[in-house]
Amino acid sequence: MKTAAKKPAKTTTAKAAQKAVKKAASAKTAGVKTAGVKTAAAKVSPAKTSPVRKTAVTPPGGESATALVRRARRINRELAEVYPYAHPELDYENPFQLLVATVLSAQTTDLRVNQTTPALFAGYPTPEDLAAANPEVIEEILRPCGFFRAKTRSVIGLSKALVENFGGEVPGRLEDLVTLPGVGRKTAFVVLGNAFGRPGITVDTHFQRLVRRWQWTAETDPDKIEAAVGALFPKSDWTDLSHHVIWHGRRICHARKPACGACPIAPLCPAYGEGETDPEKAKKLLKYEKGGFPGQRLKPPQSYLDAGGRPAPPLGAA
Numbered sequence: 001m002k003t004a005a006k007k008p009a010k011t012t013t014a015k016a017a018q019k020a021v022k023k024a025a026s027a028k029t030a031g032v033k034t035a036g037v038k039t040a041a042a043k044v045s046p047a048k049t050s051p052v053r054k055t056a057v058t059p060p061g062g063e064s065a066t067a068l069v070r071r072a073r074r075i076n077r078e079l080a081e082v083y084p085y086a087h088p089e090l091d092y093e094n095p096f097q098l099l100v101a102t103v104l105s106a107q108t109t110d111l112r113v114n115q116t117t118p119a120l121f122a123g124y125p126t127p128e129d130l131a132a133a134n135p136e137v138i139e140e141i142l143r144p145c146g147f148f149r150a151k152t153r154s155v156i157g158l159s160k161a162l163v164e165n166f167g168g169e170v171p172g173r174l175e176d177l178v179t180l181p182g183v184g185r186k187t188a189f190v191v192l193g194n195a196f197g198r199p200g201i202t203v204d205t206h207f208q209r210l211v212r213r214w215q216w217t218a219e220t221d222p223d224k225i226e227a228a229v230g231a232l233f234p235k236s237d238w239t240d241l242s243h244h245v246i247w248h249g250r251r252i253c254h255a256r257k258p259a260c261g262a263c264p265i266a267p268l269c270p271a272y273g274e275g276e277t278d279p280e281k282a283k284k285l286l287k288y289e290k291g292g293f294p295g296q297r298l299k300p301p302q303s304y305l306d307a308g309g310r311p312a313p314p315l316g317a318a
Helices: 002-044 050-056 065-082 095-104 110-123 127-131 135-145 148-166 185-195 205-213 222-230 235-251 279-283 302-306
Strands: none
Touching: 065 235, 095 110, 095 148, 095 185, 110 135, 127 148, 135 148, 185 222, 185 235, 205 222, 205 235, 222 235
C-alpha cells in the first residue's frame, strides 16, 4: 500500500516539475520578447526624451524636487515685482521685424540692433523687399551689428523662404520657424511668445548663466535647460519667466561680477557671494535703468517709460 501510494505522488511531482520548467521557460521567453518590444518602443517613442525630464526633477543642489519648484517659482514672483514692465528689448512693430531683429541680435547687444534696424526696415519693410535686396547694400546697413556678412545671408535667406514657402507671412508654429535660415529654437520662441502669444522659454546666455547659478538645473545644453526649467513652471509662465530672468541677468546678475549686494533675491540664491556683497559698491555695478542709464529700446513700451525707464539714443547720437 505504501509503495502504491508513492508512485502516483512521484508521477504528480514529476508532472508538476515539468509544467514548472515549461512555465519558467515560457515566462523567460516572453520576458525577453517584452523587453525587446519595450526597448524598440523606447527608441521610437518621442516621449523618450525622458533623460531630460529625469534631470529636471533631480535638483543639483540636493534639495527635494518640491522644494526646488517652490524656490524657483518664488524667485520668478520676486523678479516679476522688480521688473513688472519686463518686455522684449528689441524694437519691432510686427512679427517680421521681430524675427529679423532677433536673428541680428546674435553676438551683439539688443541696443546695437535697435540702433541699426530703423534704416533696414525703412528701406525694406516686407519680406518681399528684403528678399530682393542687394546683399552689398544690406551688409553696409548691418555692419554695426557685427558678423554682417553672415547676418545678411540669414535675413535675405529667411525673407526668401517666407515669400516662397509661407506667402510672405511669418509662420506661427515652431516646426515651421526653425526651417528658416538663421532661426533656431531660441529665436523661434522669442517670436512665438511675443508676436503670437504662444508660451516658450528663451534660453540665451543670460538665462543659461542664471538658472545654473540658482541651481535650477546643472544642464549645459540649451535644449536640456529648456526642458529642465520648463518642468518647474506652468507653461503659461514661460514667456514672462524668460523676460524676468534675462532682465535680471542684464541689470544685476552679471557674468563677471554680479551685484549680489543689490540683488532682490539674494536670500533665495545659492550663489550669493560670488559677486560684490557690499550694498554701496554693488549699486555701482547696476546697468540700464537700475543704474540710471537708458534701456536698450529706442521705442520702449509706455509701461516702461511710466516706471522711470529711459529710451536708448539712436545710432550716432552723442
